[in-house]
Amino acid sequence: MTSLTDRYLAATLRSVPTGRREEIATELRASIEDMVDGRTAEGIDAATAERAVLTELGNPAKLAARYTDRRLQLIGPQYYLAWQRLLIVLLSTVPAIVGVLVAVIQATVVDNPAGAIGDGVVATFNVAVQIGFWVTFVFAVMERLGTPLNLPEWSVDQLPEGPVERDVSLTDVCASIVFLGLFIVFLPWQQFQSVVGPDGGRLPILDPALWTFWLPLLLVVLVASIGLEIAKYRARRWTWWLVGVNAVLNLAYAVPVVWLLINDRLLNPEFVGQFAWLREGGLDTITRISVVVIVAIAIWDVVDSAVKAHRAAR
């Protein structure tokens, strides 16, 4: 027989287990020859008939998969939903946490405030890619091995309680609480642990004088914000009462911080003195950017909650 059939057989049998290869080869060769004979009997020349038959049998990899019952999908319906859920939960929390941590460490311990945001974004992206790859990889391997997941069967008890769609998702609430928690930890941490002073000495970032009143107030506001997140999750959606509390908390946070920033009272003067670029005008730039960002986030947050409450009330 000509080489085209040989090449087709070789390509098909490459991915068939060796134990069955010989038998399948002999049978498939006979079948191909029968099909070619069938066509030449109709007056078609042998070469054209062979091409037509092999074309009809199609992609060798696909045919081999049919012989061996191999799956032509990365992750099948048995695992897809578990894969999707795990990926969403991980991607919506871990990269952001790592990114914020890296940015905070860069800005403080490593003494690289200028590159902090860039490094944070890069870390977020890298972690997201790694999570995406490894989760998918593990599920693809399980699909190949047919590992049972042993997840509990779905039951009606898992149905959401209200007929209204949930405006407030658990992942959003968790992400917010983690962020607020990091912020709360940061305030005492920067006082005692940040290593920015001369000769590796410890120098607080924020003005220590603020501990008499302003920083404790900030801590109270942050703890209250965590309470608001929990109340919001339990209420399942934004209510006007929650919007009111949210507005008050945003004001209680943004107004003092902006006021302290504008009056140059937020940062520790000794800390500012350590950096030439902060002393020489850098501080004004940072103040302007921070004020704009803080005000914009506060306004956006209040408006967003009001819009969601309005939508939920309809």
Next chain:
Amino acid sequence: MVSDDVLRTHLQELRRGTVVMASLVALRQPGYGYALLQRLSGHGFPVDANTLYPLLRRLEEQGLLTSEWNTEESRPRKFYRTSDAGEQVLRRLLDDLATVQHSLATMIEGDPQ
């Protein structure tokens, strides 16, 4: 008007299980791959070769077909034959098909329109 694609998908799904039945019936007399392909399409069961050949192997692995090599002719051919187990499964499948047809018929007759 329904698109050709939709119609083709539904027809394909309706036909899928019947190829197994047709093969088990046809192989009550021993036959090899290509001959079976010809017989099936001759009786109105057009099957793709790349579906039928792997299917025969799977039915053999499930014990519904037995096989024997015939080396007397010009090329060695594997002859399949419906086994006793295959015959039992076939009877169950035919019964089920008859039940489905009967149910459909009563539903069509019972419909007021």
